[in-house]
Amino acid sequence: MLHARHEPEDVSPMRRMTRTVALHLAVVALAACPQDATSPGDAIADVGATDADVPPAGVTYHAHIRAVVERRCLSCHVTGGAGPFSLSSWEAVEPMAPAMAVAVAHGDMPPWPMAQDCRDVQHARALDTDELALFSQWQAGGFPEGDPSDYTAPILDPPVELGPPSLELSSREPYVASKLAPDDYRCFRLDHTFSDETFVTATSVFPDASGVVHHVIMYEVPADQIATVESLDAADAGPGYTCYGGPGVSGQFVGGWVPGMQPAVYPTDAALVLQEGSQLVVQIHYNVLGLGPDDPVPADQSRVALWTMPSGQRPTRVVNISPFAQHLLDIPAGDANVVATAEYDVPVPLTYIGVIPHMHTLGTSISVQVNRWDGTTECLTDVPEWDFNWQQYYAYAEDDFVKARLGDTLTLECVYDNSPDNQPVVNGRQQQPQDVAWGEGTLDEMCLNYLVSLRPYYHVGNGAQCDGAAACISDCPDGDSECTLACIFFAQNDCFECALRALYVDCAAALCAPQALAFAQCSNTCAAGSAVTCAFTDCATEFGALYQCFEPQMRAGACNTNTQECGFEL
Numbered sequence: 001m002l003h004a005r006h007e008p009e010d011v012s013p014m015r016r017m018t019r020t021v022a023l024h025l026a027v028v029a030l031a032a033c034p035q036d037a038t039s040p041g042d043a044i045a046d047v048g049a050t051d052a053d054v055p056p057a058g059v060t061y062h063a064h065i066r067a068v069v070e071r072r073c074l075s076c077h078v079t080g081g082a083g084p085f086s087l088s089s090w091e092a093v094e095p096m097a098p099a100m101a102v103a104v105a106h107g108d109m110p111p112w113p114m115a116q117d118c119r120d121v122q123h124a125r126a127l128d129t130d131e132l133a134l135f136s137q138w139q140a141g142g143f144p145e146g147d148p149s150d151y152t153a154p155i156l157d158p159p160v161e162l163g164p165p166s167l168e169l170s171s172r173e174p175y176v177a178s179k180l181a182p183d184d185y186r187c188f189r190l191d192h193t194f195s196d197e198t199f200v201t202a203t204s205v206f207p208d209a210s211g212v213v214h215h216v217i218m219y220e221v222p223a224d225q226i227a228t229v230e231s232l233d234a235a236d237a238g239p240g241y242t243c244y245g246g247p248g249v250s251g252q253f254v255g256g257w258v259p260g261m262q263p264a265v266y267p268t269d270a271a272l273v274l275q276e277g278s279q280l281v282v283q284i285h286y287n288v289l290g291l292g293p294d295d296p297v298p299a300d301q302s303r304v305a306l307w308t309m310p311s312g313q314r315p316t317r318v319v320n321i322s323p324f325a326q327h328l329l330d331i332p333a334g335d336a337n338v339v340a341t342a343e344y345d346v347p348v349p350l351t352y353i354g355v356i357p358h359m360h361t362l363g364t365s366i367s368v369q370v371n372r373w374d375g376t377t378e379c380l381t382d383v384p385e386w387d388f389n390w391q392q393y394y395a396y397a398e399d400d401f402v403k404a405r406l407g408d409t410l411t412l413e414c415v416y417d418n419s420p421d422n423q424p425v426v427n428g429r430q431q432q433p434q435d436v437a438w439g440e441g442t443l444d445e446m447c448l449n450y451l452v453s454l455r456p457y458y459h460v461g462n463g464a465q466c467d468g469a470a471a472c473i474s475d476c477p478d479g480d481s482e483c484t485l486a487c488i489f490f491a492q493n494d495c496f497e498c499a500l501r502a503l504y505v506d507c508a509a510a511l512c513a514p515q516a517l518a519f520a521q522c523s524n525t526c527a528a529g530s531a532v533t534c535a536f537t538d539c540a541t542e543f544g545a546l547y548q549c550f551e552p553q554m555r556a557g558a559c560n561t562n563t564q565e566c567g568f569e570l
Contacts, residue, residue: 059137060146061090061097067154068131069093072110076259090145097143104135111258111390118382120400123262162202162263165305167192169280170208174299175239177212177286183389184286187243189233190304194278199271199315202307203255204263205282209300214287214389215258218304219251223277245360245440247281253321253356253450254280255304258392263305267353267398270317270454271309280304285389316475317454319353324368324412326447331362333433336419340447344410348455348489349482349536352402354395355381356450361388361424362416362436368449373407373537380410381449393452401454405482407537414447456487465567466495473570474555481547482536498566500532507559512549518542 059065069087077087086092093100103109104127112126127135138144171188178184207213221229232241232248241248254272255264266272282304288297309315326342357366368381380402381394396402404410416436423431424443436445456476458468469491476483488499509516519535519542526534535543553559560569 059134059141060144060150061093061138062146062148063150063152064134065093065138066090066151068127068134071154072125072127072131094143094145098139101135101139101143104132111387113383113385113387113390114394115379115382115384118379119394119402120397122395122397162204162265162307165204166308167306168303169306170301170303171239171282173239174208174301175284176297176299177209177288179288179291179297183214184288185242185244185283186240186286187229187232187247187281187283188240189229190280190282192279194274194276196311197276198274198306199309199313200254200266200274200306200319201271201309202263202265203272204305205255205257205261206303206305207257207300208302209298210259212286212288212291212298213300213302214285215256215392216285216302216304217256217283218254219247219281219283220254220274221247221249221251221279221281222275225249225251226279229279229281243283243440245444245446247283248440249281251281253393255306256356256393258390261392264393264395266319267317267454269315270319271315272319272321287389315457318457320350320451320453320455321356322451322453324410324449324451326412326414327438329436329438329445329447331416331418331436331445333418333435334420336417336422338416338418340414340416342412342447344412346404346406346408346410348486349403349405350453350455350486352380352396352404352451352453353398354393354452356391356393356452357381357383357386358391358446358448358450359386359388359414359416360445362418362422362445363388363414363447364417365413365415366447366449367413368451369411370402370404371409371411373405373533378402380451395452405536406533410451412447412449416445455490456483458487458491466491466499466563467567469495469499469566470568470570479548479551481543481551484551485532495566499563499568502562502566503554503559507554507562508546508550511553511558512546515542515546515549519546 073087077085079086079088085096087096087100100109110125110127112124114121114124116124116126169190169192172191175186175188177186203218205216205218207216228249229247232243236242254274282302284300284302286300291297324342324344326340329340331338331340355368357368359366363386365386366381366383367379370378370380372378418433418436420433423433425431431443434443436443438444438446456472458472466488469488472487472491473484476487484503485500488503489496491499519539522539522542523531523534526538555570557570563569
C-alpha cells in the first residue's frame with residue numbers, strides 16, 4: 001500500500017545532514033560512543049550511571065561533563081579517530097564547549113536514530129535524561145572547567161569476554177578512498193569459502209583506517225551468486241567495486257559496525273547459519289570530511305571476525321534474519337511527504353531479538369509495529385529522523401525480546417521527502433527531483449526492515465519431506481507447543497501441512513478425544529481465522545489442555561504411525 005500524506009513541514013533529512021556536516025566542519029560535534037575494542041576479543045565499555053542532582057552553578061567539566069565525554073565520545077573523538085577533532089582533554093574541549101551543547105540540544109549528537117521509548121536496545125549511544133540535563137546546566141553556568149581533583153572516573157560495564165575469534169578475514173589488498181567524493185561506498189570480497197554449514201555466535205569488525213571508515217556491513221553471498229560478485233569486482237578497477245544500496249546480490253545480513261558499536265553476540269545456544277559454499281562480502285562506507293585539504297587518505301584493510309560453534313556442535317535456536325519490505329515504491333518528483341506501508345501476517349510463533357532498518361537518502365522515518373490479535377500494539381522499530389549514514393543493527397536487551405504469535409500482524413511504514421530541498425548531492429551538484437522507485441542505485445529508494453528472530457533449529461539431512469523435524473521437536477522444551485509447530489513449519493518442502501494433520505489432527509484426536517473435541521468446538525466459533533491461529537488466540541486455553549494431554553504420548557512415539565507418511569518419527 002502506498003499513499004501520500006501532507007503534514008506541517010518538518011526539518012528534512014537533507015537539512016539535518018547539512019546542519020550536522022556544518023557542525024563537524026566547524027569542529028563541533030559530540031559523537032556519543034563507548035570505547036572501541038582494539039583487537040579481537042577486547043571489550044567495548046558501555047555507559048554507567050550519572051548523578052544529575054546538581055544545581056546549575058555546580059556543574060563543571062571535571063566534576064560532571066568529563067566522565068560523560070569519556071564514556072560517550074572517545075572512540076570517535078580522539079587523534080586519528082573517526083571524529084574530525086579530539087575531545088580527550090580540557091584544552092581540546094574548551095573551544096568546542098558551546099557548539100557541543102548546541103549539537104546535543106539539537107539531537108544531532110549523539111548519533112542514535114532509534115527512538116528510546118520503542119525498545120530497550122543494547123549499548124544505546126543516546127544521552128539519557130540526566131546527561132542531557134548536565135549539558136544544559138553546564139551551558140547555563142558558562143562552561144566552567146572546575147577543579148581537576150573533582151574528577152571521578154566513569155563507571156563502565158564489565159567487558160564481554162569472547163576470546164580469540166574462530167575466523168578473521170580482510171580484503172585481498174588495501175584500498176584508498178576517493179577524496180573527490182566525501183562518501184565512498186566500496187564492497188570487498190573476503191577470500192574464504194565455507195566448506196560446511198557454519199554456526200556463527202558472534203561477529204565484530206575492526207576498522208583499519210578508523211579516521212575514514214564510517215560504517216561496515218557484512219553480507220553472506222550464496223554459492224549460486226558468487227559468480228555475479230566476481231563479475232562486479234572484475235569490472236571495477238582497483239580493489240573491490242563501487243556499491244551503495246547493498247552488495248549487488250541477494251545476500252543475508254551477517255554483521256556490521258558503526259563507531260562505538262560493540263560486537264554482536266547472539267543469545268546462548270543460538271547461532272546465525274552460514275550455508276555450505278557461501279562467501280562473505282563487506283560494504284565499507286568511507287567518509288573523508290575529517291581530513292584536511294593536504295592530508296593524505298590512509299589506506300584501509302579493515303578486518304572482520306566471526307566466533308562460531310565448534311565442529312559437530314549445533315545450536316538449539318537459529319538466528320533468522322528475514323527482510324520485511326515494500327517493493328512497490330512510487331515516490332513522485334517534488335512530493336515532500338510520501339508514505340509507503342506494508343503488512344505481514346506472522347506465519348508461526350517467533351521471538352524477535354532485533355531489527356535492521358534500511359532506506360536511502362530520501363527517507364525521513366521508518367517504523368515497524370506488532371499488531372496483537374487482542375488489539376494491542378508493540379513497537380519493533382521507530383526511527384523518527386532517518387539518517388542513511390547512521391544505519392545499524394539494533395539488538396534488543398534480552399529481557400525486552402518480542403514474542404509474536406499466530407494471529408499477530410506486523411505493519412511497516414516508510415516516509416519519504418522527494419522535494420527539491422532534499423535531493424542528494426552527486427559530484428558536487430544537488431540533483432533535481434525525479435520519480436523514484438525501488439532499486440539498489442544511489443538515486444533509487446528502499447523500504448526495508450530486516451527482522452532478526454529466533455526459531456528452533458532443525459537438522460537438514462537427506463531431503464525427506466519433514467527432514468529435521470523430529471530432531472528439532474526433541475530439542476523443544478516440554479510443554480512448548482509453539483516450538484513444536486515452528487519445527488514443522490520451518491522444515492523443508494511440504495512438511496507443515498502433512499505434519500500438522502498427522503500430529504495435531506489425527507494423532508491428538510485419537511489420543512485425547514475430549515480435549516480435541518473442546519478445541520474443535522472453540523475453533524468453530526473463533527473469529528481469529530484458521531484453527532492454527534485460534535490455537536494461540538481465542539482458543540489458547542482449550543489448545544493448551546489438548547497439547548498437555550497429547551505431548552507426552554507424542555514424545556514417546558505414539559504418533560509415529562501417523563508421521564511416517566511425512567517422513568519422520570519421534
